[in-house]
Amino acid sequence: MKSESNLAAQAAENLKKIRETKPLVHNVTNFVVMNFTANVLLAAGASPVMAHAENEVEEMVSFAKALVLNIGTLDDAWIASMVKAGKQATALGVPIILDPVGAGATKLRTEAAKRILAETRVALVRGNASEILALGGGAAKTKGVDAADSVDAAAERATGLARELGVPVAITGPVDFITDGRRVLRVANGHPLMGCVTGTGCGATAIIGAFAGVDSDPVSAAATALAYYGLAGEYAADGAAGPGSFMIRFLDALHALTSEEILHGAKIREG
């Protein structure tokens, strides 16, 4: 799969803007991935901030170019903060990217994701196939926080789901699938080792946040972000001895990747 040339150019352009403007990405995210997420955003050239207190999130999000909400280790206080941050982001027009980690696995997670979707204006949801299917009320096969559904199975229903929710969705897997219910983009960048490191999915969501901070179309922001992120994974895997060295090489690659390399390496296509 080669990239539609205009989408590859958009990917290169978005990355250039991130490095020039260093968009502040406000994350209310889970404990497991906070460090990795911050390092992923810094390596890309963005400026990460983590803040979760109910009496702080509204102020913090007002400086941000994007808000990333991730329910990977949540409890009631964090849900309240996410909704509060999300409402403020909605009021200010700051794009919200939602990562419904483990939706479908427990009632708390499924309902938290649905509540955020209902009470705030989410720009895009990024999840694995099972998590995305769980948002539609379908019978998803989630096992903990790992997907048990294929991207293909989810993609079939994702277009309808995006329309139903009124929110674009990105399903990541061997080939990523992004749709707003009408337009469909697929991204074939990535490497299997990404599944052996915790937080690579959450990091993808955060990178979509950075791209959404410089690209007002959530569908192209997500597709170009995932092409950049997946391409860094391909570069990192080349020579990695396992998941540890892959993780380190991945941060190096996110930092080193040039717009020129993305122009040639992005594998995004329409439909």
Next chain:
Amino acid sequence: MKSESNLAAQAAENLKKIRETKPLVHNVTNFVVMNFTANVLLAAGASPVMAHAENEVEEMVSFAKALVLNIGTLDDAWIASMVKAGKQATALGVPIILDPVGAGATKLRTEAAKRILAETRVALVRGNASEILALGGGAAKTKGVDAADSVDAAAERATGLARELGVPVAITGPVDFITDGRRVLRVANGHPLMGCVTGTGCGATAIIGAFAGVDSDPVSAAATALAYYGLAGEYAADGAAGPGSFMIRFLDALHALTSEEILHGAKIREG
């Protein structure tokens, strides 16, 4: 020390099962090591999930093959969640592995560990010498979360302690000591650099969780897990320039180690 051949074979067999069945290990663990623990479990082939909300843990643990409770950064809400998760695991027969980080250092930690032991059916406790001694009411020399007692000193009392608690114990150190009060196993795998990286003890407990998910005998699950984990430490240390590169090589080694290598490299003996 060479391995009793049946125990080395059991280690190889357990690892094979983990890679084939990818047991879900539910962790209620501390903030410091969440990322490393998840990466250790993924590298081994298991499927980690972190969930701590009181209104979620019962549902999450019902999918799990093992529950790991780690008190490394606790407060009252987390203790309540650990007990709730532990009670559900007890009811469902899910093996619970307890890591009493810092027991003996503060009253909160000692009492939390004792409460978990009293209110749930723990399959095995893994700690350093000081932490294990603290559970018996003895005068342990804990300094923060690092051991100030030798494994030998603790081993002398561990057999009685395991009987008294009715719970097998694993004391890790230069030579690990595992006992259920009758049988005693010792594991001589490992490397001093493991003590220079935070979370290697907590990671050992999580790996015991994964092994307990495929081996119903907690004593052999712990000994085989520690042999695998320590052997990965030996491989990682060879060529490491310090604790940073060791940590990365360690994740690579956990992922790369073959059943054949464990068969030959495990150093487990009876008595």
Next chain:
Amino acid sequence: MKSESNLAAQAAENLKKIRETKPLVHNVTNFVVMNFTANVLLAAGASPVMAHAENEVEEMVSFAKALVLNIGTLDDAWIASMVKAGKQATALGVPIILDPVGAGATKLRTEAAKRILAETRVALVRGNASEILALGGGAAKTKGVDAADSVDAAAERATGLARELGVPVAITGPVDFITDGRRVLRVANGHPLMGCVTGTGCGATAIIGAFAGVDSDPVSAAATALAYYGLAGEYAADGAAGPGSFMIRFLDALHALTSEEILHGAKIREG
């Protein structure tokens, strides 16, 4: 810039003492950097402990040689714990090092930092230029948690601020600036890649904690700690392919640096 020879000797001596006595450093710090901070302290030879529960911090800090308070991801419960730990440290004469992460960005952070300064006896505050300026009530240009003010601009006002607060301050940047309101020290060690890894600032604060555990003068403790830390950054950058490999090489360098190398490599000067 070469080091005043007595300060370089002090740096070497302090590191030697840390490795010999392994001072326990109690951290109440943020979720993003807990793992990295613990690894930084371990690599240096200190003994880290993280504990934040209100019903535990007083007991834990009583064993510690230093208390590090870091407001990077705070909420009301954590602020209460920090104040409680700080009051106990004050009573016991345990030096407190404060990292006012994001002070100036939100009211919650600015007020939390000011409250800790008012209610406990802080030995030294370490921050970037914007964070330090925010403590003085000046108009700081904070963007999330990254500095938007130059060290030079802050240094001009830092001497007066240290006097006003009655607390020594360390402003880190390309050249670090440390003052108690009378004496001024500057440290020129470091590398730009340190800004591409999350938690390097927080790690610097923690290392100052370790040095303050063996050096009763907070100004020389901070300057010698920053020289050691920055020199490790210089060593790590040599050969790093990006922020990922830099981070790993940095932990290796913190562990490997000899007193001899610090004696020759430290760049600390008076005035």
